[in-house]
Amino acid sequence: MAIDKDPITCHILDTSIGKPAKGVRVKLEGGHAPLKTFESQTDDDGRIKAWLPYSSAHSSGDVPTYTLDDVLSEVENKSTWTLRFDTGSYFGEGKTFFPEVLVKFTVDKNQHYHVPLLLSPYSYSTYRGS
Numbered sequence: 001m002a003i004d005k006d007p008i009t010c011h012i013l014d015t016s017i018g019k020p021a022k023g024v025r026v027k028l029e030g031g032h033a034p035l036k037t038f039e040s041q042t043d044d045d046g047r048i049k050a051w052l053p054y055s056s057a058h059s060s061g062d063v064p065t066y067t068l069d070d071v072l073s074e075v076e077n078k079s080t081w082t083l084r085f086d087t088g089s090y091f092g093e094g095k096t097f098f099p100e101v102l103v104k105f106t107v108d109k110n111q112h113y114h115v116p117l118l119l120s121p122y123s124y125s126t127y128r129g130s
Contacts, residue, residue: 005049006068008113010083011129012046014090016120020046024090027054030081030107031071038068072109079107083115087124096121 008028012021021042028038028051038051053064072079081104088099103126107113114129 006051007072007111008051008068008081008107008115010048010115010117012042012085012117012119014046014120015118015123020044021090021119022046025086027084027086028068028081029084030079032075032079036064036066036071072107075107075109077109081105081107081113083117085117085119087119091121098122098124 010026012024013019014021022044024042024046026040026042026048028040029035037054039054040048040051042048051068053066055063083101083103083105085101085103087096087101090096098121101117101119101124103115103117105113105115105128115126116129118125
């Protein structure tokens with residue numbers, strides 16, 4: 001049985017231990033103005049397959065109810081998106097040179113994007129996966 005997943009997914013491999021980085025908070029921001037923000041946390045396999053609309057603790061009013069598919073359907077051709085990986089919380093304060101990793105990329109309509117992050121306390125690399 002196939003598992004449904006959002007059109008933008010990611011995963012993190014902690015190369016310092018050779019294992020998936022589980023429990024890392026990640027935000028996804030993009031679309032057209034006003035930009036929409038989503039959030040998720042990596043699972044035990046270091047993967048994010050689905051996103052929830054982000055609602056900060058300081059925001060008031062209704063909880064956002066849009067989906068990533070909703071936002072992407074409003075884009076005519078291309079849009080720019082940013083993944084924000086909270087690597088500082090994952091490694092612990094003062095234990096990484098990169099407390100946050102930002103990956104900015106362009107999305108074409110009706111395509112799936114998988115963005116892997118290879119991570120250690122003092123380096124990272126990323127690429128477009130499949």
